[in-house]
Amino acid sequence: MPRVKGSHRRDTKIEIESHHRKNRGNKKLKSTTMKFALSASLLVSGIPAIAQAQQVSANLKGTGEIVVTTGGGGAFDEARQKAWFEPFTRDTGIKVVLVNASNAKLLTSLKVGQPEADMTFISGGEVPTWIEKGYVEKIDYSFYSKETLAGIPQDSRGEFSVRSHSYSVVPTYSTKKYPEGTKHPENWVDIYDSVKFPGKRALPNCGNTMYGGLLEGALMGDGVPPEKLYPLDFDRAFAKLKAIAPNVGRWWGWDEGGLATQSLIDGEADMGAAWNGRIANAKKEGAPVALSWNQSLVQYDDWVIVKNAVNKVNAAKFLAYIGRPEAQAAFAQAIPYGPANRDAFKLLPKELAENLPGGPGVAEKQVTQDYAWWTKPRADGRTNLDFAIERCRAILAR
Template sequence: MPKGTGQVVVYDGGGSWGEAKRIAYFEPFERETGIKVIAQPRTDTGAARASVLAGAPRYDVMILPGGKAPTFERDNLLVPIDYGYFDKADLDAFSPIKVGKFTVPAIVYSLFIAYDSSKFTSNAPNSWADVWDVQKFAGRRSLMAGTWASDGGTFEAALLADGVEPSKLYPLDWDRAFKSLARIKPNIVKWWNTGAEAPQLIIDKLITAGSAWNGRVSAANEQGAKIGYTWNQGMLQYDCWVVLKGAKNADNAFKFLAFSARAENQAKFVQHILYAPPNSRAFEFIPPQRAKLLPTSSDARKQQFVQDYEFWNAPGAGGRANNEIAVAQWERWLAGAR
């Protein structure tokens, strides 16, 4: 990796995820290249989009959920990645998600059911129907806000809770999803907005069950929390690194992405948070006991399904992408207009 000067502004993400990036990527990259990493706190994709359109992108390097990246591509908000700094062996090893013209896969993870294991000792919720069943599995709930559309898996969870099989989820039945959400709404303490919130609501005994990302739950448990979870009906998702159009430090951004794509660095990242590495070579450097805990391990993988990002980015009613339709419908629903 060639030395450099100046800085690169990178999406942080916060919590245990941000800490893992700092240890595995930010600080070693600074030491190796001399380029200063400015870790910029997370913001939602709408605010990031607005910053690009205003000609002042909030980040040089941002992380976008796989379900949102295509809309940024389509709207000409991204810069093509210069792969000249990347090692070919690393590029070839990205699997099952490959690098794209505008995207470098960052993490593979699971949105699954998490619960208070001190509350449910012998009989714990093992399906989204169980999460919806507040009689059998008592307590308050939390799901991700529907304004995050595909990211939060809330619409899929609602349909699974209503008895839809994972193989028959798509295209999503919006009416059925909102009817299902109406049933759980009185028991929702909070529609969470950040990955760190979900496990914290369980730790603070504000809820007994809800949705969460596997890496956040594992990180909390490693700090002494006792959060139970199941891979059953989990939703495999992925995030991508992107360089925003108008980025002032684009060349440094490409160097940073090449550094984060290295197998050894991704293996180091996995030591601090259990999000699976998209570079399959990283598994050569991950201890077997750690590898078993990843959402792409063979046991976990067979109980889950991959979210259909193609559906989420396809045009629906009025020609808008389903991601946009979901947000509009969610806001109407919360306001009581749906």
């Protein structure tokens, strides 16, 4: 993630996560590589016919509005506007109003009983806390058609949240260092093998332990099978990270997703970990980078309707509308994220469908990050994430 992965990460910090959730803005890329920045207009200019006017069931039509938080601007918001917001208003008659409010600000408004927005999206890792704190309403699935629900996996539609899109932390490498046709890193085992693949790495820093997939990558790099990752073996993971540390040229933070790609372009690193959208878009613009889906880590964002939302019914209609395969496919064509509705892949060009998180030929190579394990409290009351960050900084000082 992202976003593109990284380009829409917003401030979603809530009180229990203040140690690792900072402003979701992006640091600017260096001027030497600005030519590789993907413009929002380029991303969304090719929105296909599937986003054009469509017949929708009468129960989705209405009047009034919904108020939705922005995603931080840029390509991500442009994609949502063209693939979801504008078509929803056109086909249902319900207006979408965007507010530039961080989720921290939104939560403050909830606590005084005056929510600034009806709905927002949050990382899947934050959903349990929002539910525990009573910040969200139940999702009304009665507005979804049977066909739409059939295409959305059960684990993507919870009682209080529903999947928006997925993204991945992927093994990545420089094609200047490893030109096409030559042996290159293909998985985390290769990324962590400094003998077979000498050179500098770009890896997430300690503050990005969970969202950067730092420990999962280290463990798979040490030979742990994906199906046996959780519970994570902290001792083994940090031993592997300590061993690879002298070969790391860039430690990047969760709000520095562009630096993972940047380091490959500038030669600061030859390989490493990055969010798939960053690499895909840089490559599309001609940057000498590539990725592998082998052992990639699936992450995701979910939609939630906030407690006491003024336009709760319209928000439920919106979620049912964008959950349809047509809307999901339009979004995936606008920006390289995996659709929540599996039937959307059938509507996408084969080349695109096979290069998205969860896509055909990709899903079986991936492992889904276990957010529930990361946020589980330990005996001392701290979460596994709290413990991991503290230990990481003590060992790596990164």
